[in-house]
Amino acid sequence: MTESKRKFEWVDKWAKMTGERARIDAKVHKTAIVYNTENGWVKEFYDGTIERINIEENRGGEMRETxxxxxxxxxxxxxxxxxxxxxxxxxxxxxxxxxxxxxxxxxxxxxxxxxxxxxxxxxxxxxxxxxxxxxxxxxxxxxxxxxxxxx
Structure with a gap:
């Protein structure tokens, strides 16, 4: 277990860096990022405010035309x-x-x-x-x- 933990340790760092890059982009473009937490999906706005998202409510949104x-x-x-x-x-x-x-x-x-x-x-x-x-x-x-x- 120790060997595989070391072997794939970079994945956690990479995921964290990707999230940080998304936050930076959201601040630059004054948008938000959406991600899943232990308590469900949240939307984090560029100003740092976070709101929970009710996934069932939001499923009715329009999908892009294929x-x-x-x-x-x-x-x-x-x-x-x-x-x-x-x-x-x-x-x-x-x-x-x-x-x-x-x-x-x-x-x-x-x-x-x-x-x-x-x-x-x-x-x-x-x-x-x-x-x-x-x-x-x-x-x-x-x-x-x-x-x-x-x-």
Whole structure:
């Protein structure tokens, strides 16, 4: 038992770090995180307040339409077919850059990294985690429409 405890000890640390990252993201975006405790499900808001969630009450909420998946995938396919030499992740990265540029820098995150000599290096990355699918779909549709109009 001692050996397996040591072997998988990293999992507990990783889970805790993931939870902490979620709390930080919630504060940045002024949202909340939801998680299960010994006393049931709770919603923790960015300001630190916690409320219990009645799961039975909340089961009636609207589920996202599954049709959006095929619609978005078809739009991506149409865009990708117009530039087949581009790798898939390169395509997604390029599209995210364009989306961000067209939407006041949406998803732009500025960070300071430590350089190899301990110096601080300003850097940035895109995080579109909170972008709703309907906005992404509309953006992709505009790209398809513009390209078809140009041809």
């Amino acid at each position: 049709e959006r998946i095929s619609t978005i995938m078809l739009l991506l396919q149409r865009i990708w077919e117009q530039q087949p030499d581009v790798r898939f992740n390169q395509l997604i990265s390029n599209l995210q850059q364009v989306y961000s540029a067209q939407n006041k820098g949406y998803g732009q995150r500025m960070i300071i990294e430590k350089g190899p000599f301990g110096d601080e290096i300003k850097s940035s990355y895109l995080d579109l985690f909170y972008l709703e699918d309907d906005k992404w779909e509309a953006f992709l549709q505009r790209i398809v429409d513009e390209r078809e109009k140009a041809n």
